[in-house]
C-alpha cells in the first residue's frame with residue numbers, strides 16, 4: 001500500500017478537493033480526510049488496472065508496478081485494502097453542517113462502484129481492440145476519469161458545507177475538466193516518452209484502442225481539450241475569486257506534459 005501511494009503521482013484529486021473546499025469558503029482541515037480518501041481510491045484503481053488480467057503494465061509513477069514487486073496476490077490485496085482504507089478515512093470525517101458523514105460515504109461509494117469507476121473499466125475492457133463510437137468512448141471517459149475528479153471536487157465542497165448552487169457549479173467544472181484531462185492523457189500517450197510519463201507510453205496505439213486522437217486526430221483533440229477547459233472555467237463563475245486555484249488547475253491540466 002505504501003509502495004504505490006508514496007511512489008509519487010501528481011496528487012491531482014486531493015488538490016482539487018482542497019481547492020474546492022477553499023472555493024466554498026471552507027478550509028484544508030475540513031477537507032483533508034476526503035482528499036486522502038480520493039487518493040486512496042485512485043491508487044487502488046491504478047494498482048488493479050496495471051495487473052496482468054487488466055492492462056498488464058510494468059511501469060507506474062516512474063517505478064515498477066505493484067505486482068512486479070510484490071506479486072499479483074499481494075497487489076490485489078493492496079488495492080483492496082486501499083479501497084477499504086478510503087472508506088475508513090471518510091467514515092471519520094466531520095463535514096460542516098448541511099452534509100453528514102453518510103452523505104460523504106455515499107458520494108464516494110457511488111463513484112467507486114459499478115455506475116462509474118468499475119462500470120467504466122468493464123466497458124473499457126469490452127471495447128479492447130477498437131471500434132468504439134464517440135459516444136461509447138465518452139461514456140468510458142466520464143466513468144473512468146471524470147467521475148473521480150468530479151467526486152474529489154464535490155467532497156471538498158461538501159466538507160465545506162457548500163450551497164447546492166456551488167455544488168452544481170463544481171460538478172459541471174469536474175465533468176468538463178475531467179473529459180479534457182482524459183483527452184490530454186490520450187494525446188500524451190502518443191507524444192511523450194515512458195520516461196517522461198512515468199508509465200508506458202504508446203500503449204493505446206499498440207493495443208489498437210479507440211481514443212480521442214484515434215477518432216479525431218491530434219489537432220482536433222487538442223482543440224476539443226481547450227474547448228472543454230473553457231466550458232469548465234465558465235462553470236466556475238458562481239464561485240467568484242475564491243475559485244482562482246481551480247482556474248489555475250484547469251489551465252495546468254490542459255497544458256501539462258506528463
Ligand code: GRG
Nearest residue numbers: 009010011045046048049117118121144145185
Ligand atoms: C476499478 C480497477 C478499476 C479501475 C477503474 C480509474 C481506472 C478505472 C483505472 C486506472 C487507470 C486509468 C487509465 C485511469 C484513467 C484516468 C487516468 C489517466 C489516470 C491517471 O491519473 P494521473 O495522471 O496519475 O492523475 P498520477 O500517477 O499522477 O496520480
